[in-house]
Amino acid sequence: MKLPLARTLGIKNCDSIRIVGPFEHLAIDYSDLKGENPVILARTNGVSGQFMYGIPVDRDVLLTNHKNVHKKRLAKRRRKLVEKITFLKPFLNENEKVLLVAKGYSPVSTFEKYLIGWFFIYLKRSLFVFTNQRIFHIPTTAVYTYRNTIAQIIYSGCESIAMKGRSLVVEYSKKTKREKFLWISGKERKKITELLKTISLSAPTDESSERTHLCPSCTNSLAKDTYTCESCGLQFKTKITAIILSILFPAGGYLYTRKYFLGFISAIVEIVLLSVMGLSFMNLQNDVGGSIYWFLFSIVALLSEKAVMIVHTSDLIKEFIPKTPPLQPKQ
Ligand SMILES: [Zn+2]
Numbered sequence: 001m002k003l004p005l006a007r008t009l010g011i012k013n014c015d016s017i018r019i020v021g022p023f024e025h026l027a028i029d030y031s032d033l034k035g036e037n038p039v040i041l042a043r044t045n046g047v048s049g050q051f052m053y054g055i056p057v058d059r060d061v062l063l064t065n066h067k068n069v070h071k072k073r074l075a076k077r078r079r080k081l082v083e084k085i086t087f088l089k090p091f092l093n094e095n096e097k098v099l100l101v102a103k104g105y106s107p108v109s110t111f112e113k114y115l116i117g118w119f120f121i122y123l124k125r126s127l128f129v130f131t132n133q134r135i136f137h138i139p140t141t142a143v144y145t146y147r148n149t150i151a152q153i154i155y156s157g158c159e160s161i162a163m164k165g166r167s168l169v170v171e172y173s174k175k176t177k178r179e180k181f182l183w184i185s186g187k188e189r190k191k192i193t194e195l196l197k198t199i200s201l202s203a204p205t206d207e208s209s210e211r212t213h214l215c216p217s218c219t220n221s222l223a224k225d226t227y228t229c230e231s232c233g234l235q236f237k238t239k240i241t242a243i244i245l246s247i248l249f250p251a252g253g254y255l256y257t258r259k260y261f262l263g264f265i266s267a268i269v270e271i272v273l274l275s276v277m278g279l280s281f282m283n284l285q286n287d288v289g290g291s292i293y294w295f296l297f298s299i300v301a302l303l304s305e306k307a308v309m310i311v312h313t314s315d316l317i318k319e320f321i322p323k324t325p326p327l328q329p330k331q
Helices: 004-009 072-083 086-091 110-116 118-124 186-197 239-248 252-256 260-285 291-317
Strands: 014-020 025-030 039-041 098-105 125-131 134-139 150-154 158-164 167-172 178-181 212-214
Touching (some): 150 158, 239 291, 252 260, 252 291
């Protein structure tokens, strides 16, 4: 709907604008907020003071397509994604606004590609939140819910960020490191390409020039290969424990890193292999023909399975898995 006041203020896609309350705030009704409270802006804040589910957003970017045209279905889809990231509020800086949220996947190592296989790609599901300062990379569950793990890519620490096919490719400063985030939601590909054109990557900064994880309890940056947050003392699961548990118990490493489905499969595999090993050992004692091959096979297979679990869980540990669920950071 086109309203004279909306046009004067440069506010797009709203149904009505009213001045409400003793402090003369602007109340703006958006068609995509059907049945919900209107967006209330302090008059001095202007359009930049917009929120969605308590998260500061730029509606003109968030709810429009790559040609900056407002589309109802697209707006609905994007709003649903903003609903998934309400935990993000304490992580945002002052003046930081969410521009876009997209689904995608974490980088997959060559090891995972060949040994874990594409079947387990769902373990890599992530949300990508583009703000005016950085990209939040949020590894999620298979249904895109937050699991207390969050990382950031600061624009000013990047040499280039680009969509290549369906992957988001990030080159960190001085091209020392490159990361490829797979299968970014096809529907958002063009929008991301357009969005990245508007972002400056060259601002001088002393911020870290690679993806860094943030503490889910106090929001501070976490140093690589540490297992305790220096600021709030939150403890994370350690690589050495993952390795010891993988060696000692069937599925030990997977259960420790809370990958229960992989743990279930790995436990079955290990129990079968241990049974084969026990049976063939007994047969060996009784001189049953061919049992030596079964015995050797089960040992090699079990050691390989343990090795895969150790390498895989050591990789999972890098996501900083809190030992106990952390308290939500203060808003
Ligand atoms: Zn902390």
